Amino acid sequence: LSLSLSSCLQHFNFLCFHIYYRVLLKRAEKWPGGDPDSVLRCSLTLSMAVAAMRELWMAAFGGGNASRRIVGSPAASLLRRRSPSAPSSLLHSHATSFGFKEVHEETKSKLVGNVFTKVASNYDLMNDLMSGGLHRLWKDRLVSKLNPFPRMKHLDVAGGTGDIAFRILDTVNSVSRRALQDGPHEGEDETHIYVLDINPNMLNVGKKRASERGLASNHCLHWVEGDAETLSFEDSSMDGYTIAFGIRNVTHIERVLAEAHRVLKRGGRFLCLELSHVEIPLFKQIYDYYSFSLIPAMGEVVAGDRESYQYLVESIRRFPKQEKFAGMIADAGFQKVEYENLMGGVVAIHSGVKF
Numbered sequence: 239l240s241l242s243l244s245s246c247l248q249h250f251n252f253l254c255f256h257i258y259y260r261v262l263l264k265r266a267e268k269w270p271g272g273d274p275d276s277v278l279r280c281s282l283t284l285s286m287a288v289a290a291m292r293e294l295w296m297a298a299f300g301g302g303n304a305s306r307r308i309v310g311s312p313a314a315s316l317l318r319r320r321s322p323s324a325p326s327s328l329l330h331s332h333a334t335s336f337g338f339k340e341v342h343e344e345t346k347s348k349l350v351g352n353v354f355t356k357v358a359s360n361y362d363l364m365n366d367l368m369s370g371g372l373h374r375l376w377k378d379r380l381v382s383k384l385n386p387f388p389r390m391k392h393l394d395v396a397g398g399t400g401d402i403a404f405r406i407l408d409t410v411n412s413v414s415r416r417a418l419q420d421g422p423h424e425g426e427d428e429t430h431i432y433v434l435d436i437n438p439n440m441l442n443v444g445k446k447r448a449s450e451r452g453l454a455s456n457h458c459l460h461w462v463e464g465d466a467e468t469l470s471f472e473d474s475s476m477d478g479y480t481i482a483f484g485i486r487n488v489t490h491i492e493r494v495l496a497e498a499h500r501v502l503k504r505g506g507r508f509l510c511l512e513l514s515h516v517e518i519p520l521f522k523q524i525y526d527y528y529s530f531s532l533i534p535a536m537g538e539v540v541a542g543d544r545e546s547y548q549y550l551v552e553s554i555r556r557f558p559k560q561e562k563f564a565g566m567i568a569d570a571g572f573q574k575v576e577y578e579n580l581m582g583g584v585v586a587i588h589s590g591v592k593f
Contacts, residue, residue, distance in 0.1 A: 381409055394431065397482065398439075399440060403433045477506050479502055482511040492566065495566060508589060513557070515557075570590075572591060573592070
């Protein structure tokens with residue numbers, strides 16, 4: 239039985255790699271800056287993930303030796319750490335978590351800032367490698383749920399590289415073309431998309447990407463250096479608010495949610511895309527093995543920075559589970575709060591409306 243399972247999984251490994259590569263290759267020309275080489279890197283990442291799944295499968299079904307390799311491997315010790323109990327000192331009002339470490343609140347923002355300063359230049363490449371390119375589809379889903387419209391005022395928080403803002407602008411332009419609308423007439427407001435990030439290095443990446451897209455002088459895009467916990471925008475000034483892969487890194491989630499509620503108009507929508515908690519037991523094992531073993535290794539090889547990507551996978555485990563985070567959004571004053579799991583909970587999109 240173990241031999242047949244191993245053989246089947248080897249074929250499955252090859253089939254997944256081949257199919258996924260062809261799909262990504264077909265989409266490559268539609269991606270900003272996409273090229274076959276970057277697609278190949280994404281596909282290789284998928285292959286590594288499937289290889290990790292094979293090892294876990296063999297641990298479960300393939301006999302004693304395979305099982306002992308997993309139990310005794312360095313990855314296993316990391317898996318055992320994935321949900322540590324919080325130290326009692328974390329209950330102190332001036333302490334918070336940085337990955338699995340306990341730090342003072344004022345220290346966390348500096349540490350997170352250092353992480354994103356170091357990863358900024360490789361941010362897009364590492365996102366492709368870590369997710370096998372799937373982060374692009376997750377962001378597409380986020381923007382489709384936002385349902386952007388012409389002449390909206392939108393705030394994208396922790397959006398330095400512009401990934402979400404560019405998608406929103408593309409959607410707005412597409413809607414305008416379908417409706418056969420011209421640009422705003424004199425005296426009318428045009429679309430305004432504010433890209434806010436606390437890290438200037440991340441904003442510089444976004445500005446460079448905007449320039450490469452021919453959007454350097456686009457009047458719809460505004461690049462703002464600022465803190466999600468203390469926004470500089472007026473009350474009830476925004477139609478939409480998005481934050482993708484950012485809220486996990488803030489010091490006070492409640493303050494960020496309160497600020498989001500404050501700046502949104504009545505009827506304004508809040509959407510958050512974040513790495514979350516896998517809810518399928520077997521897939522959770524595979525995901526834990528992949529994230530704790532392979533993601534830091536990729537960070538070390540590609541970006542020369544293992545530590546930052548170790549923080550990444552640890553911070554995911556410290557982030558509130560989907561139901562709890564939904565409750566926090568409701569506590570901030572939002573109505574119609576809901577969430578959608580993608581890939582069994584690897585990521586989740588939470589949403590709410592300000593009434």
